Amino acid sequence: MSGSIGGDRIKRAQVQPTVDKYEKEVLKGFPGYQKYEITGSYNAGTKSDHGDIDLCIWVNGGDIKAAKKNFKKYLESLPEDITPAFRWGRKEGEKAQLYGSIVTCQTPIFGEEDKFVQVDNIIVLTRQELDFQKTFLNLNAQLQTLVTGLVKVLDKEMDEEGEYLIV
Numbered sequence: 001m002s003g004s005i006g007g008d009r010i011k012r013a014q015v016q017p018t019v020d021k022y023e024k025e026v027l028k029g030f031p032g033y034q035k036y037e038i039t040g041s042y043n044a045g046t047k048s049d050h051g052d053i054d055l056c057i058w059v060n061g062g063d064i065k066a067a068k069k070n071f072k073k074y075l076e077s078l079p080e081d082i083t084p085a086f087r088w089g090r091k092e093g094e095k096a097q098l099y100g101s102i103v104t105c106q107t108p109i110f111g112e113e114d115k116f117v118q119v120d121n122i123i124v125l126t127r128q129e130l131d132f133q134k135t136f137l138n139l140n141a142q143l144q145t146l147v148t149g150l151v152k153v154l155d156k157e158m159d160e161e162g163e164y165l166i167v
Contacts, residue, residue, distance in 0.1 A: 005097070006088025007118035009049045010109050015042055017110035018117060019053060025082050026107065030074050032060035032067075037134045039122070052118035058130040059123060068103055068123050072096045075105045083107060084116055 010018065019038060027033050040054035041047055061067040075083050075096040083095050083105045091097045096105045103123060106116040124130050 005086040005091060005104060005106060005118050007052060007106050008109060008112075008115040009051055010053065010115075010117040011049050012042070012045075012047060014110050014112070015050065015053060018107065019055065021110050022053075022055075022107050022119065026075070026078065027057065029078075030059065030071060034058040034060060034127075035130065037130055039134045050117075052120055054120045054122065056122045056124055056130050056133045058127060059125065061125055064101075064123065064125055067125060068098055068101070071121065071123055072098045072103045075103065081108070081113075087116075 015038070019036070023036060027036060035058045037056045038053065039056050042050060042053065057071070059067055059071070061070075076094075078095075084107075085093050085095050086097075086106065096103060098104075101122055103121045105119050105121070107119055109115045109117050122133055124133055
């Protein structure tokens with residue numbers, strides 16, 4: 001098993017067909033859905049299989065907290081054969097979890113409908129956020145950590161007017 005909810009590993013060749021089916025059966029039914037982008041290690045092309053699928057999901061909506069909660073509720077309302085309950089972990093028996101900016105669920109692996117892969121849905125509200133998240137999440141873990149640390153340091157070096165205190 002893989003991921004935080006007991007999903008199965010998915011072969012690289014099965015990712016795109018699984019996501020295509022997920023878009024048709026799940027994403028297109030969600031009000032305000034615009035587009036998805038696969039992100040993360042899949043885009044590096046170096047692994048033969050994956051523990052989950054990372055998707056940036058662009059939805060129209062004014063409030064990100066409400067959009068994430070509504071998406072989680074929507075996933076929970078879908079039939080068991082589309083978003084089955086988690087088989088393992090703290091959320092065993094539940095169909096979706098919200099953790100930070102990610103709404104996690106499972107979906108059947110294309111061609112092996114008795115196996116389920118974890119899908120991490122990163123919800124965004126604009127095309128610009130979609131592009132940024134995809135670019136950022138496609139960086140390797142070390143670069144993500146470096147960029148995050150630099151942004152935090154720069155933020156702490158600004159005064160109330162947004163001027164940098166150090167040059």
